[in-house]
Amino acid sequence: MGAGHAHPLHRPGTSPVHRLPAEVKVVAAVLGAVGVVATPREAFGVFAGHLLVLAAIWAIARIPPGWILRRAVIELPFVVLAVLLPITGPGPRVDVWGVALSEPGLLGAWNIVVKGTLGVLISLTLAATTPLRALLIGLQRLRVPALVVTIATLMLRYADLILAEAARMRRARLARGHDPRFLWQVGATARGVGTLFVRTYERGERVHLAMLSRGFTGALPGAADAVPTRREWLAGLAPAAVALALPVLAVLGRSGAAG
């Protein structure tokens, strides 16, 4: 499966995690994310547990944590938003290094940052160990609607093409003395976006005609018939089971302590 070699989120390998069928990993990632979201925000230890599960998967998949963390910076804009919450939030204030911050605001920010980060790490782990094409086949086997899989397939193929087209149009503008740093020249960029939209739309029409010509009737041909074994499901879902068990144990433990 050489399709994934161009995209920066994939790290080719032959580890047991890489070899698991994509649909198993997709289900495991979704369940893992549910486990993270279901964890009460005050259960700090449980979040550490989630991180440990991920670290164990990275170790098995031979992905250096630094490799994952560098790609996790995609999350930074959301973190910036979360940082505002303790300052603007309501309710009782606590002093942190001499600054009075809202206590619910602090917890809210922590909640967003920790769950967001763990979610991003789970997605990155899935992307790192699964080529895009396998991911699409996995979605198809999970009975995701054919239309959605078709759209994802086309996006995967044409995103780079459209970006390249946009880059060519930009170069052609620059070659004629366009400099969008000046406000009065921004209009050309906007018109360029409009043109790109029309071109993309026309290409969509042509692609559709070409697909019809080869007998397309609305769904991509079925994926190969290999079905994951019970062992693969068990192995793949084990980390997700831990991620789901952790918050349950945390809640039970807390109510036990309260009672």
Add this chain to the structure above:
Amino acid sequence: MTTPDADRGARHPGAPGRPPTPRPPGAPPALEVSGLAFAYPDGHPALHGVDLRVEAGERVALLGPNGAGKTTLVLHLNGILRAGAGRVTVAGLPVQREHLREIRRRVGVVFQDPDDQLFMPTVGDDVAFGPANFGVAGDALRDRVRDALAAVDMAGFADRSPLHLSGGQRRRVALATVLACRPEILVLDEPSSNLDPVARRELAEVLLRLDVSVLMVTHDLPYALQLCPRAVILDDGVVVADGPTRELLADPGLLARHRLELPFGFTPG
């Protein structure tokens, strides 16, 4: 009409073309278009009664200026556009709604821009797309993909992304995606556009090897001469000339009347 084989043999003694498999006498023509007329929904007429017959195994060039209706005609051949009047049959089967699936298998259209044709993440997936739609599966499908890629000299590229191929390679893969459907007639829309001279020659070598009927839409007159013993000129929605390619290209008056022009320095000798 001259038989294509005799014509090709006589006029291109050095052409590396493989002689087509003899067709049984009385076999239906690969393509028959009669009285085909079409107007776009806005009322703009595009075809005014086109007649065209392509025998099994024959290679015919369809020449004509921009806006002559060439692409409109191509889209009728596999039933993407429906004729306003007239009829189209492919190897004896009329282009009608109930036969569309079989018609689209029989007519292999290779579009002008390979990026429009190659939409799957890998070359192998794309070549498999057509035959899979027509019900080929399993080992047979793998064989189809392997054979089609080998036929265009692209064996070993099945796992590559079309994004990372050269223009010539992409054009040949686009051809393979259609060959994998085992068509009765190959319809090529401007096959030599945007190709460098080497890629253009490599594609010609591949096309000359194929044992299939070909209708090649092109402005590239030398390419038409090299590949197609017979040519048809379409202008303003009608066929205005039909004959041996060399004779049509040797008539400067005819070419000029229909906005066709040989490249500088080229004489069809």
